Amino acid sequence: MSARRPLVATDRAALMLQLVPYLIGKGEVSIAEAADEFDVTPDQMRAMVEKLTVIGLPGDGGYWQMSNDLFDIDWDLLDQQELIVITNTVGLERSPRLTAREAAALLAGLQLARTIPGVGDTDLFTGLLAKLARGASSTPAEVIVAPGPVDTVRDTVAAALRRGVAVSFTYKAPDAPPTTRTVDPIKVHIADGQWYLQGWCHLREAMRTFHLDRVSRLELTDIAITHGGEPAPGWFEPGEGDVVARIRFPATVAPLIGDYLDRATLETSDGITVAAMHVADEFSLRRLAARRGGDVEILEPSASRRAAAEWADAGLDQYR
Amino acid sequence: MPANAPAKNPPEERLVNLVVALMATDQGLTKDTILTSVAGYREQSEAGASKDALEKMFERDKESLRGLGIPIETIGDWADPDDLREARYRVPSAEYELPEDIEFTPAELALLNLAGGVWSESSMSDDARSGLRKIRALGIPVDEPIIGFSPRISLRDPSFPALQQAIEQSRIVSFPYLKPGEESPRTRRVQPLALVEYEARWHVFGIDVEAGGDRTFLLARIVGPVVVTREAFDPVLREGAGDRALRGLDEVAERSTSLLEVNPGTEAALRLARRASAAEQGIRVPYVDIHIFADELASYGPEVRVVEPAELRDQVIARLTAARDLNGARS
Numbered sequence: 001m002s003a004r005r006p007l008v009a010t011d012r013a014a015l016m017l018q019l020v021p022y023l024i025g026k027g028e029v030s031i032a033e034a035a036d037e038f039d040v041t042p043d044q045m046r047a048m049v050e051k052l053t054v055i056g057l058p059g060d061g062g063y064w065q066m067s068n069d070l071f072d073i074d075w076d077l078l079d080q081q082e083l084i085v086i087t088n089t090v091g092l093e094r095s096p097r098l099t100a101r102e103a104a105a106l107l108a109g110l111q112l113a114r115t116i117p118g119v120g121d122t123d124l125f126t127g128l129l130a131k132l133a134r135g136a137s138s139t140p141a142e143v144i145v146a147p148g149p150v151d152t153v154r155d156t157v158a159a160a161l162r163r164g165v166a167v168s169f170t171y172k173a174p175d176a177p178p179t180t181r182t183v184d185p186i187k188v189h190i191a192d193g194q195w196y197l198q199g200w201c202h203l204r205e206a207m208r209t210f211h212l213d214r215v216s217r218l219e220l221t222d223i224a225i226t227h228g229g230e231p232a233p234g235w236f237e238p239g240e241g242d243v244v245a246r247i248r249f250p251a252t253v254a255p256l257i258g259d260y261l262d263r264a265t266l267e268t269s270d271g272i273t274v275a276a277m278h279v280a281d282e283f284s285l286r287r288l289a290a291r292r293g294g295d296v297e298i299l300e301p302s303a304s305r306r307a308a309a310e311w312a313d314a315g316l317d318q319y320r
Numbered sequence: 321m322p323a324n325a326p327a328k329n330p331p332e333e334r335l336v337n338l339v340v341a342l343m344a345t346d347q348g349l350t351k352d353t354i355l356t357s358v359a360g361y362r363e364q365s366e367a368g369a370s371k372d373a374l375e376k377m378f379e380r381d382k383e384s385l386r387g388l389g390i391p392i393e394t395i396g397d398w399a400d401p402d403d404l405r406e407a408r409y410r411v412p413s414a415e416y417e418l419p420e421d422i423e424f425t426p427a428e429l430a431l432l433n434l435a436g437g438v439w440s441e442s443s444m445s446d447d448a449r450s451g452l453r454k455i456r457a458l459g460i461p462v463d464e465p466i467i468g469f470s471p472r473i474s475l476r477d478p479s480f481p482a483l484q485q486a487i488e489q490s491r492i493v494s495f496p497y498l499k500p501g502e503e504s505p506r507t508r509r510v511q512p513l514a515l516v517e518y519e520a521r522w523h524v525f526g527i528d529v530e531a532g533g534d535r536t537f538l539l540a541r542i543v544g545p546v547v548v549t550r551e552a553f554d555p556v557l558r559e560g561a562g563d564r565a566l567r568g569l570d571e572v573a574e575r576s577t578s579l580l581e582v583n584p585g586t587e588a589a590l591r592l593a594r595r596a597s598a599a600e601q602g603i604r605v606p607y608v609d610i611h612i613f614a615d616e617l618a619s620y621g622p623e624v625r626v627v628e629p630a631e632l633r634d635q636v637i638a639r640l641t642a643a644r645d646l647n648g649a650r651s
Contacts, residue, residue, distance in 0.1 A: 009330065009331035009332045009335065009384075010332075010335065010384045010387065010388065012330075012332035013331075013332040013335035013336050013339075013384070013385075013388070014388050014450070016332060016336045017336065017339065017388075017390075018450070018453050018454055018457060021454075021457040021458075022453065022456075022457040024457075025456075025457050025458065025459035026459075037453060037456075038453065039446075039449060051330070051332070051333055054329075054333060054359070055333060055336050055337050055340060055359070056337070056340065056359070057340060057341060057344055058337075058341045058344075058349075058353075058354075058357035058358045058359070058362075059357055059359065059362065090340060090344070091339075091340045091343050091344055092336075092339070092340065092343070094413075094417040094418060094420075095417065095418045095454040095455070095457045095458055096388075096389065096390065096416055096417065096418070096454060097389060097415070097416065097417065097418050097419075097454075098389070098418075098451045098454060098455075099388060099389035099447070099450075099451075100389065100488050101443075101444075101447040101484065101488070102447045102448070102450050102451030102454070103451060104444075104447070104484070105436070105439060105444045105445075105447040105448035105451060106432060106435055106436055106448055106451050106452070108438075108444070108473065108517075109434075109435030109436055109437070109438040109439065109448060109471075109473070110431070110432070110435040112435070112438050112471045112473055113431060113434050113435045113438070113469075113471060115471075116469050116471065119431070119434070119466055119469065120427070120431045124427060124428060124431060125431075127428065128424075128428050128431065128432065131422050131424065131428075134419065134422060135418050135419065135422050135455075136389075137389035137390075137391060137415070138389065138488070139488075139555070139558070140488070141484045141485075141487035141488045141514070141515065141558075142487070142513070142514035142515070142558065142561055142562040143484070143514070143515045143516075143517075144514055144515065144516045144517065144562040144565065144566060145473065145517045146516060146517060146518040146519070146566055146569070148519070148594075149594050149595065151594055158468075161468040161469075162468075172585060172587075172590060174587040175587075178585070185468070186468075187467075187468055187469070187470055188468060188469050188470070189470045189471075189472065190469070190470070190471040190472060191472040191474065192472075192474060192520040193519055193520035194520070213590050213591050213593070213594060214587070214590050214591075216590070255476065255540070256540075286621065287587075287619040287620070287621070288619070289643045289646075289647055290618045290619050290620075290621050290639060290640060290643045291615045291616065291618055291619035291639070292615070292639075292643075293615075293618050293638065293639025293640060293641070293642040293643040293646075294639065294642025294643060294645075294646055295642075296643075296646075297646045297647060298647055305647050306647075308643060308647040309643075309644050309647040309648050311621040311622070311643075312618075312621060312640040312641070312643040312644035312647070313640075313644050314621055314622035315618070315620075315621040315622045315636075315640045316637065316640045316641060316644065317622065318622060318625040319625070319633070319637055
């Protein structure tokens with residue numbers, strides 16, 4: 001669910017316009033469920049529903065509106081059982097069209113979903129694209145998500161998920177020897193164009209996340225998955241380790257450093273940032289230092305700093 | 321506004337009342353009728369608010385509602401369309417409502433639920449959820465949710481919303497753009513046509529007004545605020561722009577191909593494999609941005625050697641040299 005940010009009057013009006021068709025469609029719905037659907041707190045939902053009952057058609061000749069000119073709800077149900085039932089409507093029964101932005105957000109999401117093997121066929125996507133375009137109040141800005149290449153590893157993982165069987169593969173983590181794994185697939189995460197398989201690793205007997213680019217010789221097994229119901233912990237476990245490292249870089253470079261800083265402690269003065277973080281071992285930061293060549297200095301531990309210099313030097317050796 | 325000021329209704333009530341009133345009328349309501357009969361205005365009219373202030377409020381409300389995509393029609397004087405004194409306003413329900421003939425199947429809805437969830441924290445995430453709510457309120461049954469996949473698009477570039485707005489309104493933007501290797505940013509004036517995510521980075525595709533040609537800009541290199549000017553351009557230019565932008569990026573990638581030697585079994589070999597094609601000696605990998613590709617290749621250190629082009633090799637060498645020198649023995 002998205003974070004609950006403060007709503008301005010226009011946002012609240014937009015929600016109320018969506019609320020009427022939603023309530024009609026539901027017939028009867030609890031405050032909690034409606035609040036969840038609208039990303040508001042139960043108290044905010046109750047206030048919205050109560051507000052609805054003072055809204056209606058214009059009054060005639062200066063008189064207050066008649067009650068059947070106003071929206072109304074079943075107050076007893078609301079007060080006693082926290083249930084919302086709309087009993088009178090004066091318009092707004094059908095959903096408003098999508099705004100250009102709403103359509104754009106869904107259209108772009110569909111383009112990413114389309115790259116997943118086995119999820120929906122071309123006809124389904126084409127039909128949806130046309131419906132969303134036609135259901136928008138004005139032409140959405142084109143927001144394009146370019147599909148990345150999908151290889152047999154991805155196809156096979158998707159097949160394993162559908163069939164509910166384990167996969168076996170060779171995994172080569174950076175700076176570690178290759179291992180052979182058997183994994184009950186639970187979920188494929190696609191982020192920033194990278195694919196990650198999260199699943200129960202038979203070797204480690206725990207949930208693990210595998211970058212699919214580092215997976216080779218992937219095969220379907222006929223072992224039915226047994227750990228499908230395991231709670232999936234946060235799928236990224238960055239910066240876990242015993243080594244405390246400190247790096248220094250110009251503050252403007254911070255956005256380019258990315259994940260590493262998610263759990264780091266930062267101190268910035270005069271445009272220079274020093275970040276302290278836990279890393280797995282002394283080799284963990286040498287790739288970052290080379291990638292941001294000249295911007296990221298490893299202050300400590302000295303083994304880490306040495307590893308970074310040696311890594312870069314070994315790279316340079318190839319050109320001598 | 322203090323909570324205990326009952327005399328003034330919250331503005332969202334007035335906005336919704338206005339929509340209900342404008343949808344209930346076929347021939348339209350005049351401004352006078354609206355200000356004296358629609359709840360929210362009426363109370364303030366009766367309390368003696370100045371007509372001028374109320375009219376301004378009505379103008380603002382109209383703009384707010386149009387911002388929500390609500391089609392408020394102005395029916396002017398037949399004889400003199402510019403004379404808005406007797407203008408009537410209405411919201412045609414056919415244009416307000418999701419068309420009756422648009423129906424979604426349970427399978428489509430399941431797919432939309434997946435598609436709507438791809439945006440991590442951003443304005444796009446709110447928009448996607450709001451769009452989904454409108455569709456779900458049609459009361460369509462939904463298939464089993466599509467589980468097993470969690471696709472995500474991240475959107476960290478602060479310039480995105482302004483560019484999107486400018487595209488919707490077909491208006492020229494200007495922004496400071498810092499090319500790698502240049503000392504200071506240069507202001508670009510662009511007719512923005514499409515936003516494109518390519519290899520996990522956002523780009524804006526458009527026509528550079530000064531250069532007079534199609535250009536693609538990396539959002540990460542827009543180093544200051546995007547100004548949406550009042551200058552409009554022909555929306556026809558937007559048609560098919562996304563495809564044009566993608567073709568352009570693909571063409572760049574085709575033109576710029578590197579020849580690399582990689583050590584088998586290393587991180588470099590694994591990460592480059594999906595993009596690579598085999599060459600006689602080594603692999604060929606296309607790229608769209610030499611600076612970003614050089615960053616990546618430098619991170620692989622001794623795992624990869626650039627054979628060509630020379631410019632890419634030089635850039636990688638420059639990064640490695642700087643990394644070695646910066647992290648060398650302290651003097």
